[in-house]
Amino acid sequence: MDLGVVDLSRLQFALTALYHFLFVPLTLGMSMMLFIMEGVYVMSGREIWKTITKFWATIFGINFVLGVATGLTMEFQFGTNWSYFSHYVGDIFGAPLAIEGLMAFFLEATFVGLMFFGWEKLSKGKHLLVTFLVALGTNLSALWILIANGWMQHPVGAAFNPQTMRMEVTNFEAVIFNPVAQAKFVHTVSAGYLIASAFVFGISSIYMLRRKWMPVARRSMTVAAAFGLLAALSTVVLGDESGYTLTDNQKMKLAAIEAAWTPEPAPAGLTLFGLPDVKNRTTHLAVRVPWVLGVIATRSFDKPVASIYQLVAVAQTRITSGVQAYDAVEHLKRNPDDPAARAVFAEHGRDLGYGLLLKKYVADPRRADAALIEKTAWDTVPNVPLMFWSFRIMAFTGFFFIFLFGAAFLLTSLRRHDTRWLQWLGVIAIPLPWIAIELGWILAEIGRQPWAIDGVLPTALGASSLTRPELWTTIVGFTAIYGALAVVEVGLIIRTVKKGPYTADPEPDRPPLYPNPDAGPRRGFATPSALPAE
């Protein structure tokens, strides 16, 4: 096993996933907001709402295609770069991805074209239905992807089959109704709604500050404030922390987030601030709020929250047990009916993944000594300072948006859209949710290390047998393409925002060459003078 190849594979996955995740949450949220805005248009029949919908749809479209383009990479990257992972868990992990394609991606991809091209070809109601189906498709897509991801965090409903050397499904319902997946879905989709609200609110604030396109900006602010408040509350309150007590590794993630090295009597306190010290395995200058963590994490007053030292001890026992499982599998490879090996596997099989952790250091885990097992047990601790700070910045951002949208909701309800400080705050806040969601990804996926599949398959074993030059070729290639596209995308969004939702005059560079009997959609665009006084 070439650890350089493993690290480069991880780097490429992180780069492509984090990049993909810049566009997808905005797609998720904006598709829903477009449905709301167009819904208002259909119900009220007022042209301004059509202008609003079409304007935000233009930006949605620019963003949407990059989500689709970068999603192509994600769909195939498990096979190209994580070949052994794909073999080892494809029997379970592939199913949600395939169902995502059938149930969700097909829906959004088929209807998104009609959403843009169908304004003149469909009745109002039918077009609204199309917009709804796009939103439904993107949200269902998130559901199935997070069922797949949830299974990586909490692999339920599956068992190792020594005859095929892979995990196989035993209970598909458990995979679908995985509590970790459900929590992740709600949290992630809410974060997507939040990002879209912040984006729409921020751009509208720019218009308000510049006194431009105010009829569109005011209404967009109102929608964004209400939708954003719900989204922010849902993101924070229904965070996926509740899943952190389910497995040893999820508990480890929580302990790392809290930098909780040593045990504490229940209910545990929440560390607001501190300086985690990895070398001495302690946290300096901790500022703690008593009880809060225990209540949030265990939903009780008497259950303790596990600490890093405790969990490492558990890992050590499981590694020792996993070595026996590994030995049993080696026997079963040669003789699948060996009764002694079967009995050992029945007892220790659930720890096989822990035995495989040793493969990072020795080809045959059975040759590991106690010192190596202890060292490997400490490998199950993720990067504590990274977890600690990522979580705090993410959570702080969440609370900030509850405040921002709470204030915005109040002020827009009182028709005081023109509150300067709120508009400035809205503009400054535009990039913040992106930082938060990228940190959320880091928490979930780097917090999962050293596992690809929690407790089942170490990340280091999952990579394809590639060479470093091959990986550098694709990393440089993807970075170059993605980098160029990012510049183009941001440029086009800025251009669209500058151009605004409508022009009073026909564009000079697009003279009406032919008289169009249908009058074209431009005439449908409301101009400020055509609007009732605000």
Place this chain on the structure above:
Amino acid sequence: MHIPLDYEILRVIWWGLLGVLLIGFTLTDGFDLGVATLLPFVARTDDERRMVINTIGATWEGNQAWFILGGGAIFAAWPFVYAIAFSSFYLAMFLVLAALILRPVGFKYRSKRESKGWRTTWDWALFIGGFVPALVFGVAVGNVLQGAPFRLDDDLRSFYVGSFLGLFTPFTLLCGLLSVAMVVLHGAAWLAIKAEKGVVRERACRIGGVAGGAGIALFAAGWAFVRFGGLGYKIVGAAMPFAPSNPLHTLVAKTPGAWLDNFVTHPWMLIAPVLGFAGAAAAVLGIRARREFAAMAGSSASALGIIATVGLSMFPIILPSSLDEHSSLTVWNASSSHMTLFIMLIATVVLLPIVLGYTFWVFKVLWGRVDTRAILASHDYY
């Protein structure tokens, strides 16, 4: 959980569904790839190019979903194939993805600015996004027919010893060109249906006719190459259609000419190559007579026939190893578990008809030739 279909039948069904996915992708996204490949050649002015792009602008995205679904379905039903094929053909796969990434952005971004340089750049990006995947898919099929140099160790981890340039041999390039000819013919037939009557449509029909003729010649050459070049693999010994999926237990030997054995044992299978030739011939005749629906039916039948020919000639082998007799993937040793195949079949039986239903509806709403005047008068178009 009781599974009412036995493992062998489910494996064969999923082999068939793999074919359905490939054919679905080729018949729908195939014409998008073809139109993109034709774009710089059939359309010269900006108005012409916009007209061509708008013949597929509203529907190509849904068509591409077949590709995404293909990835997911192979992962779910044939995890060995997903794991081994994509990691073995690593740089080729990167090339395909890099080219396909240019399509969504190309369609969307091209019309956002008026500058000539901007638009020409995206035109070539769209050309690459059509031509390169079409070529590489064909080359990949050629490599599958030749056998790929990979082996599995006893943990079933795969190791590939080939190089990127090694993927391109005379035979695989022939397959690549056949694939390009197929999509160009298909794309030309689509333009004959969708483009307004005029110079662009005429150019497309002319190139389509040539591509159809080339396709017939290349398909015949491929057949001859397999027959006389001695390509082929065969399962030696027991096939074990009910055994747990583990390629190490099957012995697959290189057997020159074996790819044609199925057609000897089961002559009805010859329908597939006959359809491949006859469909292409019908498409050429149709496109020359400007009977666009005959051309589209012909090119669809041809693509279906050619893909089915490859599948049937190899059955039950899916991906042979040219390196190790105990590593080849077959219908009997590379699938998911019995239960996963069954669950995924249920999902497919329920969901695929719905997908086909709304896809049909969307095409119906967008029916009709694309008209340059309408494009120039409206802001909804690309």
